[in-house]
Amino acid sequence: MSNIDQYAVYGSPIKHSKSPRIHSLFAQQTGQTLEYNAVLVPAEQFTQQTGNFFEQAGRGLNCTVPLKELAWEYADQLTERATLSKAVNTLIRQEDGSILGDNTDGIGLVTDLIHNHGIELAQKSILILGAGGASRGIIGPLLDQSPTQITVVNRTVSKALTLAEEFSHKGNITGCAYADLSGLSFDMIINATSASLSDDLPPLTEGLLANQGSCYDLAYSNQPTAFVRWGNQQAAAKSLDGLGMLVEQAAEAFYLWRAVRPNTQEVIQLLESERST
Numbered sequence: 415m416s417n418i419d420q421y422a423v424y425g426s427p428i429k430h431s432k433s434p435r436i437h438s439l440f441a442q443q444t445g446q447t448l449e450y451n452a453v454l455v456p457a458e459q460f461t462q463q464t465g466n467f468f469e470q471a472g473r474g475l476n477c478t479v480p481l482k483e484l485a486w487e488y489a490d491q492l493t494e495r496a497t498l499s500k501a502v503n504t505l506i507r508q509e510d511g512s513i514l515g516d517n518t519d520g521i522g523l524v525t526d527l528i529h530n531h532g533i534e535l536a537q538k539s540i541l542i543l544g545a546g547g548a549s550r551g552i553i554g555p556l557l558d559q560s561p562t563q564i565t566v567v568n569r570t571v572s573k574a575l576t577l578a579e580e581f582s583h584k585g586n587i588t589g590c591a592y593a594d595l596s597g598l599s600f601d602m603i604i605n606a607t608s609a610s611l612s613d614d615l616p617p618l619t620e621g622l623l624a625n626q627g628s629c630y631d632l633a634y635s636n637q638p639t640a641f642v643r644w645g646n647q648q649a650a651a652k653s654l655d656g657l658g659m660l661v662e663q664a665a666e667a668f669y670l671w672r673a674v675r676p677n678t679q680e681v682i683q684l685l686e687s688e689r690s691t
């Protein structure tokens with residue numbers, strides 16, 4: 415490996431990852447010298463490739479689909495938020511050579527909502543669509559914001575109930591089926607399903623979004639996702655996709671590795687301008 419501090423994102427697929435661009439913009443902006451590459455790593459090669467990377471003095475990794483659970487198992491130590499989310503998106507080589515696993519997805523979402531969009535979560539009711547890994551990564555940091563309650567809804571209701579049970583010690587959270595939502599409304603609806611990837615929409619009914627409520631899709635795309643379009647149809651105060659969260663989770667990882675906080679606004683604005691051209 416070269417003398418320059420090495421970082422990478424591992425995943426499969428990885429070709430369209432924006433992470434190398436985001437981290438090189440952060441590095442330029444903060445005057446940090448580092449290299450950050452996107453590497454195609456299938457699940458079955460994860461442990462070996464990660465071992466090689468850190469043995470060759472690699473400093474830190476981001477892990478994305480389908481590797482976050484494997485990264486969680488790989489880490490020698492875990493932060494509290496990573497322990498609860500059972501998924502790791504950031505691995506950090508520490509001074510003693512041991513590997514710390516963290517999950518910056520949830521804090522990335524919360525930072526984007528509160529700081530970038532001025533959406534307060536305290537005393538608000540939140541509906542999370544989906545009960546997979548993406549939901550698990552955001553629930554803890556959302557509960558830390560003291561919402562009145564969080565409802566997790568899922569097609570496979572048992573997964574929503576299990577997830578709610580796992581986080582019940584941290585706040586007011588329940589799980590349910592889509593049919594149970596009838597007559598309810600929420601200040602914030604977050605789409606954590608993988609439906610957007612196929613431009614699909616979970617079975618949502620009219621009236622689910624409270625007056626002045628907002629929508630957030632964890633997925634992002636150059637065109638508005640099906641869920642962002644649904645939010646606009648419901649006259650959401652804001653209907654946002656996950657581009658800001660992507661940059662904010664990256665900034666949190668950058669901070670863990672380099673102890674320097676990049677200016678995320680600049681990078682979000684640049685990526686926004688690129689996708690509107």
Ligand code: ATR
Nearest residue numbers: 544545546547548549569570607608609614615616
């Ligand atoms: P991820 O790690 O991205 O969360 P996952 O663990 O496979 O991926 O979870 C995908 C989530 O999206 C699940 O909650 C899934 O619902 P089921 O558990 O019932 O399968 C949800 N999902 C995917 N497509 C969906 C759709 N078209 N409508 C509603 N929910 C959908």
